[in-house]
Amino acid sequence: MYSVSAENSVNTVYIGIDELCFDKDEIDSKDSCAKLELKDNITAYIEKRELIRNTEPLECDSALIEKVTSNYIIVKTIISNLCWQDKLVCKLVNSTWSSAVQALQKEHLCPEDFVVDLCSPAKGGGGKGWIKQSGTFRTEPLVIFTFANTAGMFFCCKCKVFSPRLCEEPCQKEHCLIDLINRQVNAPKNCMLTATANYLVYRPLPFTNTYVHSITHYTDTWNNPFLAGVYIPKIPNVGIKIINIRSQDGLKAEFYDVVEKLSQDNIIKGVVVYVTDKYLLNSIDDIVFLHYLKDVQPNVPYALGGCLVEDTMSDSKDIDNIIDKLNENADFISENLLSMCLFTVPKNITDNEYNFEMYSFVINSSEWKKPFIQQAITEFSNKVPRFEHSIALKLSCVGRDQKHVIEQDCFRDAFPDTPIAGCYGNGELGINHPTRVKAEPSSPAAKRHKDHSEPHHGLMYSYSTVFVYIGWGKMTSPKGPLPCFNNKNVQSLKSDDKVI
Structure with missing residues (x-):
């Protein structure tokens, strides 16, 4: 079952999915909505400090390490599989890694779109993979245009329901959906421009996995959260x-x-x-x-x-x-x-x-x-x-x-x-x-x-x-x-x- 309710003067929407429904006492708890924390490596990148991890180093042959780190093709192939946030951190490792990231930036210029659709749970909105993407955000964004209806802007839900997982160990507080969009799509950069409107249009390309969530105009389910946007990658000289x-x-x-x-x-x-x-x-x-x-x-x-x-x-x-x-x-x-x-x-x-x-x-x-x-x-x-x-x-x-x-x-x-x-x-x-x-x-x-x-x-x-x-x-x-x-x-x- 899929249920949504709004309480008090704010357009706060709570969702219950099958057995993951919540008691009203839990929903009404004080300070129920918490700000998401960024990953440790991203926080260290923003603060420009060294990240000290509590891990034991692997014993590797020094000659092998030198060959791998100096092999530009291998480094570029490895880095190409990382999310754009991790690529930013890789730029700080050494000149070889930085060159590989810059080369990938010039190669990966394709825009992508994304959507969180709780208006149509039958299409896969909520519960499993809240954010759908038409493709991989391969390089850091130039700008992200996001459009949200009022319900989507103020939607919040228990941490354990969100996917992907927001906290390493699901906390007991709620998280705001636009905060999730910011962390997954935008942070640590600050280039997302969001417009809130009651009526949205979202027309992905037919061959993408987001096409099923296409919206052309107002629908009767508009009390439910819907957020969509387009990601433009960083374009050299722009x-x-x-x-x-x-x-x-x-x-x-x-x-x-x-x-x-x-x-x-x-x-x-x-x-x-x-x-x-x-x-x-x-x-x-x-x-x-x-x-x-x-x-x-x-x-x-x-x-x-x-x-x-x-x-x-x-x-x-x-x-x-x-x-x-x-x-x-x-x-x-x-x-x-x-x-x-x-x-x-x-x-x-x-x-x-x-x-x-x-x-x-x-x-x-x-x-x-x-x-x-x-x-x-x-x-x-x-x-x-x-x-x-x-x-x-x-x-x-x-x-x-x-x-x-x-x-x-x-x-x-x-x-x-x-x-x-x-x-x-x-x-x-x-x-x-x-x-x-x-x-x-x-x-x-x-x-x-x-x-x-x-x-x-x-x-x-x-x-x-x-x-x-x-x-x-x-x-x-x-x-x-x-x-x-x-x-x-x-x-x-x-x-x-x-x-x-």
Whole structure:
């Protein structure tokens, strides 16, 4: 049996699976939710100290040890089977091991997706292998985009039920599910950007073991926890900067100064933005600050996509606060008014073999019927190249009803090798890169939404869908005349040039 209940004012969910149900007295115990501890070797890596293990050394022939440690191929083969967290530690052993890790980083550039699905226990959610992955996280992540419904964000459960095992000896306390995601997928790095929304989309590739957990739109079981995300591995010469804005007064220091500094030596390829209604409470005019991105690089286009979500979370401090609130039986709301992730490449790269690019486009409110949706996606797909590796974020208005499935199916047909993840909200941010041919509505349904088709301040839409396409690696089928903007062609652009 699978059961879920919520108590008090917080959306805390408890699960019972077959004989692993818990007494109410156990659930209500004081300080029932505990923060997970990282593994000893990972903690030592973070604290930059030597890890002293209470073990007896093996007696090995010194000549054999020297041959093994000096054999680059053997070392690389061994290290390739380790998780990315252990690879970070291996980099500190010696120069040979460090070189092997760096080589693997350049070879393992495939994105992966992951899911924890307690909405559909029949599909394997809960009890056995809580986290499902489409593949192995072979190298350290560049960024991890995670999407959670409210129940998933506040879900906690007894230690002995979780799989994989959280504590060496299962403790009597409960652990928060987002804390498990952080430890297994993100830590010791701090590059996970999480959006909380009531409506999610998760469309893995058909051949993966996570495909059975695909979600296209709202379901009746949404009171149960669901978390999903995509993992982008570290790509050479590509950087990210996560910005959290917690007050209007902090815009200068937290956004303008940061972007100005970034743009001095880097090209901004794209931005993913999550905005909460706390930020837009007074007026949507507050969003115009995002145009500063165009000011710092007026001749270089970039992708931008975003959505109005319930809350955001981007560091381990937020997880600590969730756990504290769970123990206090109180609601958790972060201090983040908005969070964004900026992708950059250095300006001094003259030959970027990894071809990292980002594109975005908006299906506006007037494009209501299937032919217009297909036309918009086809136009976009004909203008952008295909990459060996790619992911897509879909950030859409929940008010588009059943158009969500049509949009996802059309996008999957155009980009069959690209996993899709995202969320729905009540307002979207986006720009068209490349520029689009404007479509005129020709149906009564489309005309009803025509007033919403023009973006506020060129950024904010209603009843729309924004796709952000991120691609890297070898180009499998270059399409369209779009250039890859590196230092060479950026310098060739004059101040009065226009990029189309």
